Amino acid sequence: MAPKPLDVLQESLQKRVLVEMKGGRSFRGVLQSFDQHLNLVLASAEEVVDGTATPQGGLTLLRGDSIIYISP
Amino acid sequence: MAPKPLDVLQESLQKRVLVEMKGGRSFRGVLQSFDQHLNLVLASAEEVVDGTATPQGGLTLLRGDSIIYISP
Amino acid sequence: MAPKPLDVLQESLQKRVLVEMKGGRSFRGVLQSFDQHLNLVLASAEEVVDGTATPQGGLTLLRGDSIIYISP
Amino acid sequence: MAPKPLDVLQESLQKRVLVEMKGGRSFRGVLQSFDQHLNLVLASAEEVVDGTATPQGGLTLLRGDSIIYISP
Amino acid sequence: MAPKPLDVLQESLQKRVLVEMKGGRSFRGVLQSFDQHLNLVLASAEEVVDGTATPQGGLTLLRGDSIIYISP
Amino acid sequence: MAPKPLDVLQESLQKRVLVEMKGGRSFRGVLQSFDQHLNLVLASAEEVVDGTATPQGGLTLLRGDSIIYISP
Amino acid sequence: MAPKPLDVLQESLQKRVLVEMKGGRSFRGVLQSFDQHLNLVLASAEEVVDGTATPQGGLTLLRGDSIIYISP
Numbered sequence: 001m002a003p004k005p006l007d008v009l010q011e012s013l014q015k016r017v018l019v020e021m022k023g024g025r026s027f028r029g030v031l032q033s034f035d036q037h038l039n040l041v042l043a044s045a046e047e048v049v050d051g052t053a054t055p056q057g058g059l060t061l062l063r064g065d066s067i068i069y070i071s072p
Numbered sequence: 073m074a075p076k077p078l079d080v081l082q083e084s085l086q087k088r089v090l091v092e093m094k095g096g097r098s099f100r101g102v103l104q105s106f107d108q109h110l111n112l113v114l115a116s117a118e119e120v121v122d123g124t125a126t127p128q129g130g131l132t133l134l135r136g137d138s139i140i141y142i143s144p
Numbered sequence: 145m146a147p148k149p150l151d152v153l154q155e156s157l158q159k160r161v162l163v164e165m166k167g168g169r170s171f172r173g174v175l176q177s178f179d180q181h182l183n184l185v186l187a188s189a190e191e192v193v194d195g196t197a198t199p200q201g202g203l204t205l206l207r208g209d210s211i212i213y214i215s216p
Numbered sequence: 217m218a219p220k221p222l223d224v225l226q227e228s229l230q231k232r233v234l235v236e237m238k239g240g241r242s243f244r245g246v247l248q249s250f251d252q253h254l255n256l257v258l259a260s261a262e263e264v265v266d267g268t269a270t271p272q273g274g275l276t277l278l279r280g281d282s283i284i285y286i287s288p
Numbered sequence: 289m290a291p292k293p294l295d296v297l298q299e300s301l302q303k304r305v306l307v308e309m310k311g312g313r314s315f316r317g318v319l320q321s322f323d324q325h326l327n328l329v330l331a332s333a334e335e336v337v338d339g340t341a342t343p344q345g346g347l348t349l350l351r352g353d354s355i356i357y358i359s360p
Numbered sequence: 361m362a363p364k365p366l367d368v369l370q371e372s373l374q375k376r377v378l379v380e381m382k383g384g385r386s387f388r389g390v391l392q393s394f395d396q397h398l399n400l401v402l403a404s405a406e407e408v409v410d411g412t413a414t415p416q417g418g419l420t421l422l423r424g425d426s427i428i429y430i431s432p
Numbered sequence: 433m434a435p436k437p438l439d440v441l442q443e444s445l446q447k448r449v450l451v452e453m454k455g456g457r458s459f460r461g462v463l464q465s466f467d468q469h470l471n472l473v474l475a476s477a478e479e480v481v482d483g484t485a486t487p488q489g490g491l492t493l494l495r496g497d498s499i500i501y502i503s504p
Contacts, residue, residue, distance in 0.1 A: 130216035
């Protein structure tokens with residue numbers, strides 16, 4: 001049986017990911033944590049708007065139901 | 073195993089956070105309380121609109137499903 | 145352990161609150177009742193539109209999933 | 217302990233209520249029935265659009281998740 | 289105790305109903321079937337757009353979460 | 361007792377159906393499979409946009425919560 | 433009894449699929465994994481915008497509730 005999507009996400013822990021969200025926002029950061037709702041915590045996160053990255057201090061918690069996709 | 077996002081949020085209790093919400097609102101305040109739906113209570117909250125902060129007296133309860141992200 | 149958001153709301157019972165809702169509506173009134181969905185009942189409620197308050201007779205039940213935030 | 221919102225709604229049974237719905241519709245009618253999703257049945261309902269009331273024959277079932285608020 | 293909304297709907301089985309849906313669509317037809325999500329099956333359904341009725345052959349299944357109200 | 365909507369859908373298996381979806385898309389195809397969320401699989405599906413049908417090769421899985429109605 | 437939609441999706445594992453998402457995005461890639469929410473993982477994914485494909489490195493996790501349809 002194939003691994004489930006959240007098992008795959010497990011392998012991205014401590015790695016940089018790009019998260020595209022509803023409403024046109026996207027974030028880059030190091031994946032610290034996630035749960036079954038796809039709530040995520042990113043470290044060293046930057047919000048990316050029109051190609052410009054704005055650093056967010058500390059940890060950022062993204063609510064899962066606003067997420068469209070997560071990629072490395 | 074990595075800590076879950078809500079465990080991470082636990083560490084922000086009694087600290088100032090920024091909460092970005094759907095519809096373009098954002099709030100700053102001291103995180104007093106949260107639950108598994110990401111309902112939050114902020115103390116000394118300010119609503120931030122276009123860079124201008126409006127203080128809200130007392131405690132403000134933000135409904136979780138309107139939240140996009142929470143950061144320090 | 146910190147009190148949960150709904151425990152905090154419990155302390156607003158019989159007090160005046162401001163409720164901001166999706167779609168630009170807001171209400172002021174005395175919180176009579178709430179449940180775990182954040183359905184609320186306000187007494188002596190007024191709907192506030194562009195700074196003008198319109199009184200609603202009797203009790204008003206607000207559906208929780210249209211609520212953005214509740215503040216004193 | 218305060219009564220829950222649906223207990224309060226119980227007291228509006230057989231009384232005239234105003235129901236404001238998402239998308240700008242509102243209805244007036246006699247509350248016949250409701251359930252925990254806030255699905256409602258109104259008798260002698262009128263749809264109110266821009267102050268003009270259009271009678272609906274018989275009973276009208278309103279789906280709860282389109283409801284914003286219910287008032288007397 | 290008052291009958292629940294779905295008990296009321298039970299009495300509309302085999303009768304003509306009007307169903308108003310999100311996004312401006314409405315349907316008329318004979319109610320054949322419904323479930324607790326308010327999924328409906330109409331026979332001899334017509335889609336009504338701006339007062340013009342377009343017949344749909346056979347049975348039409350309407351998804352409950354797109355429904356705003358059902359009336360006779 | 362009347363058959364439930366999904367029992368009615370059962371009778372459309374292996375028959376051509378029209379599926380109208382949120383956002384203005386519609387699909388025609390042979391119903392191969394469905395579940396309780398109204399996720400559907402169509403064979404020989406065509407996407408219909410403004411009266412023009414574009415064939416999709418193989419099987420197409422439509423997510424239930426984007427569906428407005430299904431008709432023959 | 434007919435196979436369920438997710439059983440059908442099982443047969444697309446390790447094959448190229450097209451995924452159309454809410455908000456006008458679409459992705460092509462090799463289906464690596466899915467769960468009951470239709471969360472998907474694609475390998476060698478490309479985002480397709482107005483006919484132009486942009487490769488995404490590594491694996492891409494698409495959140496199920498943003499998906500409209502999946503086809504081969």
